[in-house]
Amino acid sequence: xxxxxxxxxxxxxxxxxxxILAVVPTAVKNQALEAIxxxxxxxAAQIIRENNKDLEAGxxxxxxxxxxxxxxxxxxxxxxxxxxxxxxxxLKDPVGDIVEIQRRPNGLQVGKMRVPLGVAAIIYEARPxxxxxxxxxxxxxxxxxxxRGGSEAINSNRxxxxxxxxxxxQVGLPADAVQLVQTIDREAVSVLLGLTDYLDxxxxxxxxxxxxxxxxxxxxxxxxxxxxxxxxxxxxxxxxAMAGRIVTNAKTSRPGVCNAVETLLVHEEVAPELLxxxxxxxxxxxxxxxxxxxxxxxxxxxxxxxEADWYEExxxxxxxxxxxxxxxxxxxxxxxxxxKHSEAIVTNDYARSQRFLQEVDAAAVYINASTRxxxxxxxxxxxxxxxxxxxxxxxxxxxxxxxxxxxxxIFGQGQIRE
Amino acid sequence: xxxxxxxxxxxxxxxxxxxILAVVPTAVKNQALEAIxxxxxxxAAQIIRENNKDLEAGxxxxxxxxxxxxxxxxxxxxxxxxxxxxxxxxLKDPVGDIVEIQRRPNGLQVGKMRVPLGVAAIIYEARPxxxxxxxxxxxxxxxxxxxRGGSEAINSNRxxxxxxxxxxxQVGLPADAVQLVQTIDREAVSVLLGLTDYLDxxxxxxxxxxxxxxxxxxxxxxxxxxxxxxxxxxxxxxxxAMAGRIVTNAKTSRPGVCNAVETLLVHEEVAPELLxxxxxxxxxxxxxxxxxxxxxxxxxxxxxxxEADWYEExxxxxxxxxxxxxxxxxxxxxxxxxxKHSEAIVTNDYARSQRFLQEVDAAAVYINASTRxxxxxxxxxxxxxxxxxxxxxxxxxxxxxxxxxxxxxIFGQGQIRE
Numbered sequence: 001x002x003x004x005x006x007x008x009x010x011x012x013x014x015x016x017x018x019x020i021l022a023v024v025p026t027a028v029k030n031q032a033l034e035a036i037x038x039x040x041x042x043x044a045a046q047i048i049r050e051n052n053k054d055l056e057a058g059x060x061x062x063x064x065x066x067x068x069x070x071x072x073x074x075x076x077x078x079x080x081x082x083x084x085x086x087x088x089x090x091l092k093d094p095v096g097d098i099v100e101i102q103r104r105p106n107g108l109q110v111g112k113m114r115v116p117l118g119v120a121a122i123i124y125e126a127r128p129x130x131x132x133x134x135x136x137x138x139x140x141x142x143x144x145x146x147x148r149g150g151s152e153a154i155n156s157n158r159x160x161x162x163x164x165x166x167x168x169x170q171v172g173l174p175a176d177a178v179q180l181v182q183t184i185d186r187e188a189v190s191v192l193l194g195l196t197d198y199l200d201x202x203x204x205x206x207x208x209x210x211x212x213x214x215x216x217x218x219x220x221x222x223x224x225x226x227x228x229x230x231x232x233x234x235x236x237x238x239x240x241a242m243a244g245r246i247v248t249n250a251k252t253s254r255p256g257v258c259n260a261v262e263t264l265l266v267h268e269e270v271a272p273e274l275l276x277x278x279x280x281x282x283x284x285x286x287x288x289x290x291x292x293x294x295x296x297x298x299x300x301x302x303x304x305x306x307e308a309d310w311y312e313e314x315x316x317x318x319x320x321x322x323x324x325x326x327x328x329x330x331x332x333x334x335x336x337x338x339x340k341h342s343e344a345i346v347t348n349d350y351a352r353s354q355r356f357l358q359e360v361d362a363a364a365v366y367i368n369a370s371t372r373x374x375x376x377x378x379x380x381x382x383x384x385x386x387x388x389x390x391x392x393x394x395x396x397x398x399x400x401x402x403x404x405x406x407x408x409x410i411f412g413q414g415q416i417r418e
Numbered sequence: 419x420x421x422x423x424x425x426x427x428x429x430x431x432x433x434x435x436x437x438i439l440a441v442v443p444t445a446v447k448n449q450a451l452e453a454i455x456x457x458x459x460x461x462a463a464q465i466i467r468e469n470n471k472d473l474e475a476g477x478x479x480x481x482x483x484x485x486x487x488x489x490x491x492x493x494x495x496x497x498x499x500x501x502x503x504x505x506x507x508x509l510k511d512p513v514g515d516i517v518e519i520q521r522r523p524n525g526l527q528v529g530k531m532r533v534p535l536g537v538a539a540i541i542y543e544a545r546p547x548x549x550x551x552x553x554x555x556x557x558x559x560x561x562x563x564x565x566r567g568g569s570e571a572i573n574s575n576r577x578x579x580x581x582x583x584x585x586x587x588q589v590g591l592p593a594d595a596v597q598l599v600q601t602i603d604r605e606a607v608s609v610l611l612g613l614t615d616y617l618d619x620x621x622x623x624x625x626x627x628x629x630x631x632x633x634x635x636x637x638x639x640x641x642x643x644x645x646x647x648x649x650x651x652x653x654x655x656x657x658x659a660m661a662g663r664i665v666t667n668a669k670t671s672r673p674g675v676c677n678a679v680e681t682l683l684v685h686e687e688v689a690p691e692l693l694x695x696x697x698x699x700x701x702x703x704x705x706x707x708x709x710x711x712x713x714x715x716x717x718x719x720x721x722x723x724x725e726a727d728w729y730e731e732x733x734x735x736x737x738x739x740x741x742x743x744x745x746x747x748x749x750x751x752x753x754x755x756x757x758k759h760s761e762a763i764v765t766n767d768y769a770r771s772q773r774f775l776q777e778v779d780a781a782a783v784y785i786n787a788s789t790r791x792x793x794x795x796x797x798x799x800x801x802x803x804x805x806x807x808x809x810x811x812x813x814x815x816x817x818x819x820x821x822x823x824x825x826x827x828i829f830g831q832g833q834i835r836e
Contacts, residue, residue, distance in 0.1 A: 117809050200809050221808060363825060367830055370833065370835050378522070380528065391535050392618075395825060407781060409782075416790070417667060
């Protein structure tokens with residue numbers, strides 16, 4: 001069977017499973033999540049054995065130590081996956097809620113019922129724990145899921161997906177609700193992107209290259225996630241001690257994630273006071289600065305920022321710094337170079353704090369806080385399937401609600417339209 | 419300049435206009451809507467003159483009378499456009515509302531602010547009034563809009579878009595907020611579909627062919643609208659007089675629209691009583707039936723339905739009829755052949771009414787009412803830009819809210835992440 005035919009068979013089964021899942025009571029979905037968690041714990045040795053095959057192949061292929069670290073599953077990480085599933089059990093199931101019900105003048109009652117999206121396809125890279133995290137979120141929201149992980153994690157993903165499917169079947173739900181694409185052939189991704197008859201949404205999770213490919217090729221609706229070229233703007237009159245704490249936290253608490261800050265913008269009035277101290281503090285943490293000419297006039301020893309730096313998501317201990325002459329210049333810089341992820345102002349000026357919220361175009365806009373809070377747990381959604389940086393459907397961290405849609409439900413007594 | 423370069427120039431201007439529109443007070447947007455309405459009334463003679471050019475060219479090209487009717491603008495239709503804009507003035511502006519604000523344990527206040535989408539591109543067919551309706555809706559929701567109408571209406575669309583842009587500039591807003599694609603070359607559509615750097619959403623309004631083309635080619639996110647293969651299922655024990663009224667209304671009140679019924683499903687227990695009367699009633703209105711074998715056993719004189727009929731959106735005085743053995747068969751038929759638009763059950767059984775709402779996958783699911791109510795005005799949204807039949811972002815009639823998105827706004831006091 002061709003890759004395409006095999007995927008269509010999988011997708012048809014997923015669609016059929018989705019019809020069943022859509023009307024399953026919450027208690028049964030929770031039993032399935034518990035069952036997967038239990039199976040993971042019971043199968044830890046087997047999972048580690050399969051994961052070792054991936055690690056060995058990865059080492060042989062010369063993968064970087066960072067990539068090998070992402071690939072690794074150990075007792076602790078398996079327990080984390082199980083714990084994550086049990087946290088999902090505690091989250092409210094949004095499916096079936098009816099919101100905004102209104103009585104129209106003709107007596108029709110028109111409401112909106114929250115319902116699953118249907119079949120989701122998740123396309124991701126090295127980390128095998130996404131297999132379980134994504135399956136759990138989709139299941140709780142009533143969606144079937146087709147998972148396409150990175151080829152370097154194929155053995156780990158196969159065992160994890162098989163465990164999930166088996167556990168789901170144990171509680172009487174269709175095993176086809178969680179399916180892994182079994183081939184590692186890249187053609188499979190292209191096929192998935194075109195399956196408009198079966199898939200309701202594609203969620204790519206990974207680097208800029210993967211996301212670009214999905215957006216360019218997909219015919220199925222996509223939710224774009226992840227790339228974060230985040231800024232912090234320190235306004236004139238800001239509390240500079242607060243600014244220092246926020247910038248340091250946003251850069252150094254976890255530089256490799258999408259909500260870390262990549263460019264610091266500083267108003268010219270506060271730059272001479274803020275930058276020398278901040279530079280010393282960041283240097284201790286191993287952060288290198290790249291500055292605009294006005295920054296370099298204050299900190300001559302740092303590297304010069306090129307135009308390309310303003311576009312860069314470093315995901316590393318590097319921070320670009322630009323001195324600006326005005327609030328407007330800062331906002332314009334952010335709206336020009338940003339990736340619409342997370343943007344912050346440090347200010348004590350009321351009017352500019354409000355203008356920043358209004359004028360900056362991003363998924364999350366902060367006053368006086370670190371950009372690192374853009375996260376499903378931090379925003380109170382519980383677990384998340386990714387952070388949307390597009391504007392349709394969902395923006396920012398995507399939790400269970402964002403894995404559902406609504407349908408209008410209309411309660412009539414025989415009404416006809418004039 | 420190439421078509422692509424010209425469109426990029428337009429799109430850049432639209433993006434700049436969108437930045438301004440996003441923060442304009444409601445009162446100013448309302449002044450712009452009033453100004454467009456006034457200009458339309460003052461320019462009626464000129465509009466009719468330009469429209470006559472399109473009508474003459476259309477007649478020369480042998481367009482059908484139905485198409486010529488859709489193309490025509492007269493005093494009444496111009497007044498309707500102006501009235502529509504004034505109704506938009508009365509609708510609540512959703513932009514800037516903050517919903518769901520919550521205080522997190524660390525004191526951060528996390529809310530969601532409703533904001534415009536940015537730049538919308540509307541791709542539509544013959545009816546020139548869409549130029550004004552879409553421009554008005556986008557403007558009120560704070561979006562810039564690029565309009566691409568049908569080539570047969572190019573003279574009408576040019577004068578209407580020019581009037582809108584002029585009126586917008588009169589109140590001090592950027593004229594670039596409403597722009598028409600000036601060329602009628604089909605290449606322009608392909609270019610628009612790829613402008614991911616400038617356009618936030620594409621909304622195609624038209625027949626199945628246009629919508630398919632947009633979905634297949636677009637890289638910009640699309641909201642799919644319109645195709646409606648709608649069903650009514652008459653359950654065992656239903657009030658057959660009510661069923662007759664609802665089916666007749668849903669088929670004959672306006673057969674050419676997407677919320678008209680196309681297939682009737684009848685439970686076998688009520689088919690012998692319902693169908694003969696209903697057939698006579700529909701025949702008076704000129705409706706032809708196409709029946710399954712069991713329907714033809716009751717009404718031998720009607721045409722036979724082929725498999726293709728179950729897929730058909732007739733948009734005409736034709737109704738496909740199928741007798742089913744069970745509720746489950748009816749739901750399965752709808753979920754197999756339907757286009758996820760509007761689906762109704764006529765029943766007096768409580769449990770099955772609830773199951774229908776849960777199990778039927780469509781934008782609008784009705785109990786005991788005509789499918790013809792799927793409409794922005796009927797659902798209380800005011801004017802609509804189309805009826806979404808996809809699941810992401812918006813489902814069913816799309817009003818002002820659906821032309822916006824949200825961003826997270828976070829009010830901090832210096833919080834950093836542990």
